[in-house]
Amino acid sequence: xxxxxxxxxxxxxxxxxxxxxxxxxxxxxxxxxxxxxxxxxxxxxxxxxxxxxxxxxxxxxxxxxxxxxxxxxxxxxxxxxxxxxxxxxxxxxxxxxxxxxxxxxxxxxxxxxxxxxxxxxxxxxxxxxxxxxxxxxxxxxxxxxxxxxxxxxxxxxxxxxxxxxxxxxxxxxxxxxxxxxxxxxxxxxxxxxxxxxxxxxxxxxxxxxxxxxxxxxxxxxxxxxxxxxxxxxxxxxxxxxxxxxxxxxxxxxxxxxxxxxxxxxxxxxxxxxxxxxxxxxxxxxxxxxxxxxxxxxxxxxxxxxxxxxxxxxxxxxxxxxxxxxxxxxxxxxxxxxxxxxxxxxxxxxxxxx
Amino acid sequence: xxxxxxxxxxxxxxxxxxxxxxxxxxxxxxxxxxxxxxxxxxxxxxxxxxxxxxxxxxxxxxxxxxxxxxxxxxxxxxxxxxxxxxxxxxxxxxxxxxxxxxxxxxxxxxxxxxxxxxxxxxxxxxxxxxxxxxxxxxxxxxxxxxxxxxxxxxxxxxxxxxxxxxxxxxxxxxxxxxxxxxxxxxxxxxxxxxxxxxxxxxxxxxxxxxxxxxxxxxxxxxxxxxxxxxxxxxxxxxxxxxxxxxxxxxxxxxxxxxxxxxxxxxxxxxxxxxxxxxxxxxxxxxxxxxxxxxxxxxxxxxxxxxxxxxxxxxxxxxxxxxxxxxxxxxxxxxxxxxxxxxxxxxxxxxxxx
Numbered sequence: 001x002x003x004x005x006x007x008x009x010x011x012x013x014x015x016x017x018x019x020x021x022x023x024x025x026x027x028x029x030x031x032x033x034x035x036x037x038x039x040x041x042x043x044x045x046x047x048x049x050x051x052x053x054x055x056x057x058x059x060x061x062x063x064x065x066x067x068x069x070x071x072x073x074x075x076x077x078x079x080x081x082x083x084x085x086x087x088x089x090x091x092x093x094x095x096x097x098x099x100x101x102x103x104x105x106x107x108x109x110x111x112x113x114x115x116x117x118x119x120x121x122x123x124x125x126x127x128x129x130x131x132x133x134x135x136x137x138x139x140x141x142x143x144x145x146x147x148x149x150x151x152x153x154x155x156x157x158x159x160x161x162x163x164x165x166x167x168x169x170x171x172x173x174x175x176x177x178x179x180x181x182x183x184x185x186x187x188x189x190x191x192x193x194x195x196x197x198x199x200x201x202x203x204x205x206x207x208x209x210x211x212x213x214x215x216x217x218x219x220x221x222x223x224x225x226x227x228x229x230x231x232x233x234x235x236x237x238x239x240x241x242x243x244x245x246x247x248x249x250x251x252x253x254x255x256x257x258x259x260x261x262x263x264x265x266x267x268x269x270x271x272x273x274x275x276x277x278x279x280x281x282x283x284x285x286x287x288x289x290x291x292x293x294x295x296x297x298x299x300x301x302x303x304x305x306x307x308x309x310x311x312x313x314x315x316x317x318x319x320x321x322x323x324x325x326x327x328x329x330x331x332x333x334x335x336x337x338x339x340x341x342x343x344x345x346x347x348x349x350x351x352x353x
Numbered sequence: 354x355x356x357x358x359x360x361x362x363x364x365x366x367x368x369x370x371x372x373x374x375x376x377x378x379x380x381x382x383x384x385x386x387x388x389x390x391x392x393x394x395x396x397x398x399x400x401x402x403x404x405x406x407x408x409x410x411x412x413x414x415x416x417x418x419x420x421x422x423x424x425x426x427x428x429x430x431x432x433x434x435x436x437x438x439x440x441x442x443x444x445x446x447x448x449x450x451x452x453x454x455x456x457x458x459x460x461x462x463x464x465x466x467x468x469x470x471x472x473x474x475x476x477x478x479x480x481x482x483x484x485x486x487x488x489x490x491x492x493x494x495x496x497x498x499x500x501x502x503x504x505x506x507x508x509x510x511x512x513x514x515x516x517x518x519x520x521x522x523x524x525x526x527x528x529x530x531x532x533x534x535x536x537x538x539x540x541x542x543x544x545x546x547x548x549x550x551x552x553x554x555x556x557x558x559x560x561x562x563x564x565x566x567x568x569x570x571x572x573x574x575x576x577x578x579x580x581x582x583x584x585x586x587x588x589x590x591x592x593x594x595x596x597x598x599x600x601x602x603x604x605x606x607x608x609x610x611x612x613x614x615x616x617x618x619x620x621x622x623x624x625x626x627x628x629x630x631x632x633x634x635x636x637x638x639x640x641x642x643x644x645x646x647x648x649x650x651x652x653x654x655x656x657x658x659x660x661x662x663x664x665x666x667x668x669x670x671x672x673x674x675x676x677x678x679x680x681x682x683x684x685x686x687x688x689x690x691x692x693x694x695x696x697x698x699x700x701x702x703x704x705x706x
Contacts, residue, residue, distance in 0.1 A: 251363065
């Protein structure tokens with residue numbers, strides 16, 4: 001990590017409109033609207049809820065065309081879900097990867113309300129030969145030289161998982177425009193690219209979906225042209241609330257000597273968080289943080305705390321999460337062509353005075 | 354404006370947490386929460402509304418200590434206010450100025466509800482000799498080498514203007530944490546640095562306030578050490594919704610040939626907007642946009658529209674606002690040490706295909 005990286009004006013345009021979570025907002029169990037991370041591939045579309053329809057078609061026995069009211073009278077569930085962008089950590093990878101320049105804060109937790117997708121699929125009746133479900137948003141743009149709608153697919157099996165929702169509420173309110181009003185997919189445990197916003201069409205298909213966002217973007221590749229490994233579930237990560245105060249223009253942290261209450265959140269799409277280790281010396285020694293017991297589900301981040309005796313001088317705070325599938329955060333980033341899935345441990349230099 | 358600018362990782366940290374308005378959100382009369390621009394000098398403080406007090410003291414006959422309930426039972430007014438950061442446009446100024454790297458979108462409009470400040474000042478009773486009112490937030494940090502709370506002042510006269518509010522609601526909801534919960538100052542027509550968030554104290558004083566944010570920051574200066582001119586009211590600006598579609602990573606616009614409906618917003622803290630001119634050839638020729646009639650007040654942006662016949666080729670769209678005080682946007686930025694108040698006309702390159 002260096003301050004010599006040099007972000008271009010084009011990347012700054014992305015950083016200005018794609019909002020990160022200010023790290024002090026890790027204090028909230030549920031991220032207030034406006035602080036949850038936000039990535040918009042193209043433009044936020046303007047949708048008239050009165051004429052809006054969700055179309056369900058392709059290899060189904062009964063194609064559906066549903067209004068927002070039709071969706072709201074279906075069986076409803078609520079779920080707390082921690083969502084993270086697959087590109088989180090990209091700006092800390094070297095050599096530099098040009099795309100949305102996320103540091104570590106492309107994260108947020110919301111209470112989503114909606115109807116389970118599998119009920120809708122059952123009603124439409126998936127026909128023989130179907131293997132995937134394609135989700136199409138109302139947002140259009142140009143990427144890789146192609147004019148396209150934002151589209152992603154799930155396997156039939158993943159699409160039938162009970163936690164997969166079509167959500168029309170966020171934190172008890174209608175979806176804000178920027179989070180997919182009037183309807184979005186929510187796939188808990190997966191990176192955010194899967195949770196298609198402004199959903200207009202669900203198509204059941206009999207071949208692997210080969211759209212740009214599936215076969216080119218969101219894959220771990222070392223070289224252009226190789227197929228690469230598709231991204232899916234969120235790798236474990238822990239982030240802490242930076243202690244003390246910031247210096248305005250550098251965001252460097254200044255902490256008064258004494259006892260400090262460190263806190264943070266940890267999550268993984270591969271399973272429950274089983275430990276968070278914290279270091280105050282850049283990773284030379286580690287102490288185990290205390291994990292809160294009251295975890296709503298495996299889809300939501302877990303709160304942790306640790307008391308720290310801050311002594312005058314320069315320190316580097318780090319935290320590192322491990323999940324019950326045995327995944328642990330690496331100490332250093334791993335490079336890939338798209339700059340994806342960099343879950344290297346967070347490092348916060350602090351000056352104790 | 355060049356793509357070679359080179360934004361440092363430190364500036365990127367600011368850009369990630371300080372959110373700009375995505376320009377397509379200029380379509381909304383009132384900016385949805387989460388899309389309004391946001392600048393946080395230090396950290397968003399966590400405030401317990403149950404124990405929160407606003408203290409009013411200094412040169413007053415009756416010091417006040419008010420709970421949130423005390424404030425909510427006072428006479429209430431609502432106001433639509435367009436707010437802009439004084440640093441908006443900084444990243445387009447050359448030579449480069451290092452601070453929050455705003456492009457042109459540090460803007461938003463909200464419906465604020467609160468109680469007029471002057472009623473509170475009357476109740477406290479301003480004593481003889483008082484000349485200014487100092488507003489102190491709960492946010493603390495280090496700036497210019499000094500540990501400080503965020504503080505700004507107004508002259509007694511400006512503090513008594515009828516439109517100045519102590520706001521506890523935004524768009525019909527309690528203030529979100531990032532917009533100053535539980536209470537903030539709103540000074541319509543002024544750049545946002547004046548509208549102090551997380552307000553904890555109002556002090557009436559008998560000398561010009563010399564805090565860092567008043568005497569060092571937010572002044573138009575050419576050289577360090579000179580006093581400079583304090584920033585106050587918002588200079589006129591117009592921004593348009595970029596037509597067509599974006600290319601993902603460059604945000605370059607691609608427009609299909611044909612008739613397009615251009616729209617945007619214009620505002621000024623110096624008076625009513627009287628005209629918006631639009632150019633499709635980089636400012637060589639201009640056409641006058643149609644201004645909407647239904648303007649709520651001079652404190653809120655004015656919507657404008659214009660039909661554009663897009664012909665294949667490269668074009669540069671511009672728009673330029675003028676207010677009834679005779680202020681007009683300049684065609685090029687004017688440099689100053691802090692990179693403030695750059696209201697040069699917006700320029701959007703578009704490729705028509």
